[in-house]
Amino acid sequence: MEIRPIKTEDDYQATLAEVERLFDAAPDTPEGDQLEVLTTLLEAYEKNHYVIPSPDPVEAIKYWMESRGITRQELEPLMGSRARVSEIFNHKRGLTLTMIRNLHNKLGIPAEALIKPSNLRHA
Numbered sequence: 001m002e003i004r005p006i007k008t009e010d011d012y013q014a015t016l017a018e019v020e021r022l023f024d025a026a027p028d029t030p031e032g033d034q035l036e037v038l039t040t041l042l043e044a045y046e047k048n049h050y051v052i053p054s055p056d057p058v059e060a061i062k063y064w065m066e067s068r069g070i071t072r073q074e075l076e077p078l079m080g081s082r083a084r085v086s087e088i089f090n091h092k093r094g095l096t097l098t099m100i101r102n103l104h105n106k107l108g109i110p111a112e113a114l115i116k117p118s119n120l121r122h123a
Contacts, residue, residue, distance in 0.1 A: 003037055006045040015042055057095055058088060060113035061103065070107065078102035 006012050019038050025031035055063075064070065075085050079099050087093040095103075095114055104111045 003034065003041070006041050012042070012045055012049075015045075054116060055113055057114045057116050058091060060109065062089075064107065064109045068107075075103075078106055 004011075006015055015038055019035060019042065022031050022035040022038070025035045061075075065072075065075075072082075072085050072089075076082055079085050079088060079095075079102070084093070088095060088099075094116070100111055100114045103109045103114055
């Protein structure tokens with residue numbers, strides 16, 4: 001395969017097929033070098049053409065709770081009150097900076113997963 005920029009979906013699919021063919025190539029071999037270059041080209045193309053949306057902050061909190069056995073009651077001191085937790089979970093209120101800091105610092109939820117510019121409020 002001639003290595004060239006990926007400009008179309010057909011180019012992308014052909015590059016994916018070539019990467020699959022070279023997948024087991026040993027490092028520091030011509031095939032391994034070709035695999036490395038093609039992977040870099042794929043990453044650049046995907047970055048520009050396949051945008052992955054940020055998760056909904058409430059869904060991120062729910063996932064974190066489920067995966068770590070955290071209850072809504074345990075969120076209350078971090079978010080203000082039982083009513084506030086309910087408002088957040090029902091998308092009636094956005095997270096405040098204080099809530100984001102608390103959830104990040106106390107539970108370890110990545111701040112990036114909690115920040116959604118349209119939801120962010122100062123409080």
